[in-house]
Amino acid sequence: MRSKAELHVHIEGTLEPELVVELARRNRIELPTFDVEAIRARYDFADLQSFLDIYYENTAVLRTEQDFYDLAAAYLGRARAQGVRHAEIFFDPQAHLSRGVSLEVVFGGLTAAMKDSDVSAALILCFLRDRGAEEAEQVLRAALPYRDHFIGVGLDSAEVGHPPSLFRHVFDIAAAEGLRRVAHAGEEGGPDYVWEALDILRVERIDHGIRAMEDPRLVARLRDERIPLTVCPLSNVRLRAVPSLRDHILPAMLDEGLVVTVNSDDPAYFGGYVEDNYRALREELGMTDAQLDQIARNSFDASFVRV
Ligand SMILES: Nc1ncnc2[nH]cnc12
């Protein structure tokens, strides 16, 4: 199996139904069902928002440092089995702060699991764009005492209607703190969101970015500046950003000379971890070993931490 880095995975998106049930029992939280197959049966999504509704609902079972430890330890173990040598992991502090779970608990559990793993790992703090720029700035300021625990900031959650330009100021603060910058753009939103992420937020990677392919000038910019794109093929299929894997634009992105990487996004929800994405590209899209080798090399070139 190829060694690879994973650059686009949300730790909350690695919460498998089995762990949802275990943590709900441990924390005495009521669930609509304790049947893991019934939970999984709900994972039939019409679009990004219908997924996010369930994703945030399930995070309610994460309460204690031990819960965050168990979540990250489970992901790192699975990632290791899929050839991941290094992971740059997103987390959504607002999804926890809003439930009364402190940053100390979140950072404590995640970083302890990272220390105990032999997979190299780093955290990227994501702002929930649908909660606005003011709250994003509050979260960043609250997280600065934990500055040593994360390497960068990102922008996720419901894309359309929440353009990157709204977050200029908080990304400026992050840059001044020496934090790396990424943003989800061009997943459901158009190429204009990718332009804004580059020009206004000064991001160093684009998360998803598949719709950038609609704008030849943007494709040229991404190629010329070697801006990496963290593409998530199984996610795009499950969230209906593309009709099927066979229709995915990823091979064309590679042909354009873009620095494409392949990632799992929210593997507990989308039917596979990162190697499962590589395998699907080979089996369903007929991508060659040489193409997949290039993608794996790109993942190390595009990572913020050298391994
Ligand atoms: N694919 C995705 N897009 C936007 N926000 C997310 N949060 C978790 N997964 C996401």
Ligand SMILES: [Zn+2]
């Ligand atoms: Zn994502």
